[in-house]
Amino acid sequence: AGGPWEECFEAAVQLALRAGQIIRKALSEEKRVSTKTSAADLVTETDHLVEGLIISELQKRFPSHRFIAEESAAAGAKCVLTPSPTWIVDPIDGTCNFVHRFPTVAVSIGFAVNQELEFGVIYHCTEERLYTGRRGRGAFCNGQRLRVSGETDISKALVLTEIGPKRDPATLKLFLSNMERLLHAKAHGVRVIGSSTLALCHLASGAADAYYQFGLHCWDLAAATVIIREAGGIVMDTSGGPLDLMSCRVVAAGTREMATLIAQALQTINYGRDDEK
Ligand code: IPD
Structure with a gap:
């Protein structure tokens, strides 16, 4: 049995991979860059495109769920985490890298229920590494179990x-x-x-x-x-x-x-x- 949020987790993985493909392709193309809160806080049309794709697909499948997402917040949407199932989305993390073609760019999709984080999916778009973590079920990168360092010093x-x-x-x-x-x-x-x-x-x-x-x-x-x-x-x-x-x-x-x-x-x-x- 996959647990109550299995379908959501699978949807997050599929969307992160799809978004990653779009971002990989866009990385080498010309970009229209705008600034947000400061001259170093960048956004491109691909951020908007990918965020729109992720949210509209999830909304279709899970109409009662709520969303917190970077570009929606920049456009004035409030960031409030209620007990409702909530998706927390960064369509392109590392937008400045993306703009410069520095190949460290990710899609990040988190999911919380009752204000508790249930799972997270992060896709390293250029290295095609999929990081996942599910509460109580471990963390993986492309299927390999992740383990932190034990360093204390x-x-x-x-x-x-x-x-x-x-x-x-x-x-x-x-x-x-x-x-x-x-x-x-x-x-x-x-x-x-x-x-x-x-x-x-x-x-x-x-x-x-x-x-x-x-x-x-x-x-x-x-x-x-x-x-x-x-x-x-x-x-x-x-x-x-x-x-x-x-x-x-x-x-x-x-x-x-x-x-x-x-x-x-x-x-x-x-x-x-x-x-x-
Ligand atoms: C930013 C990047 C950046 C960090 C910022 C983030 P964005 O995300 O991760 O390295 O310093 O705090 O907000 O704007 O590229 O999604």
């Missing part, structure tokens, strides 16, 4: 982060000083790959030991959170408390010790909340 850690959209001097100063703190703590490296969801998938697969970011959104976090938890990892708030999907900030790691150490090292960058925009 920052001085042995490879740490991932993303810059976030703000570029004002105060934000940049905090961003760089957070990175400096981890380098002072002798982290082996700090990487910025341009896609929150794929960075979180690397964490889930044990290819990195920790991830932190200020300025990401619920659609960057929803699917990846299930995948990391099912791979044995920890996803928490940067305060050290429980994760708040709408808080625009996160620390994740293979171990609670690592996540706590990273959280303690960070200064907060305030990005507001997704559910208050």
Whole structure:
């Protein structure tokens, strides 16, 4: 038996693969690029096209379900997570990479019921890697089980982060000083790959030991959170408390010790909340 949300999970996988095909093809073509909240916050017609496809297909099959999605939110739709079955969609995570043809671009589809994340599907479009996680059933990449690293020591850690959209001097100063703190703590490296969801998938697969970011959104976090938890990892708030999907900030790691150490090292960058925009 596949469980109550089997049909939804299968639909998410099929749509992620279909979206991935569209994105792969569009990657090498001319793009029309616009900006959103800042000069570094980009959107293309492919973001809109793919989001429209995913939502309209899901709406046809599951008419009572709700949606939170990046470009709909940018157009003014509210991000509220109610107890109803809710799809949380990022049509292209890594839009800036997509625009530059930097081949680290993903589709992310998360699903929550009763405000609890049930499954996540993230498709690395160019490497054709499908990451999935289902609550209580493990996390996989192209059928192979994922397992986080067991590292507890920052001085042995490879740490991932993303810059976030703000570029004002105060934000940049905090961003760089957070990175400096981890380098002072002798982290082996700090990487910025341009896609929150794929960075979180690397964490889930044990290819990195920790991830932190200020300025990401619920659609960057929803699917990846299930995948990391099912791979044995920890996803928490940067305060050290429980994760708040709408808080625009996160620390994740293979171990609670690592996540706590990273959280303690960070200064907060305030990005507001997704559910208050
Ligand atoms: C963004 C990317 C970026 C990260 C942002 C995300 P988008 O997603 O993952 O690397 O810094 O926080 O919102 O806009 O390309 O879907």
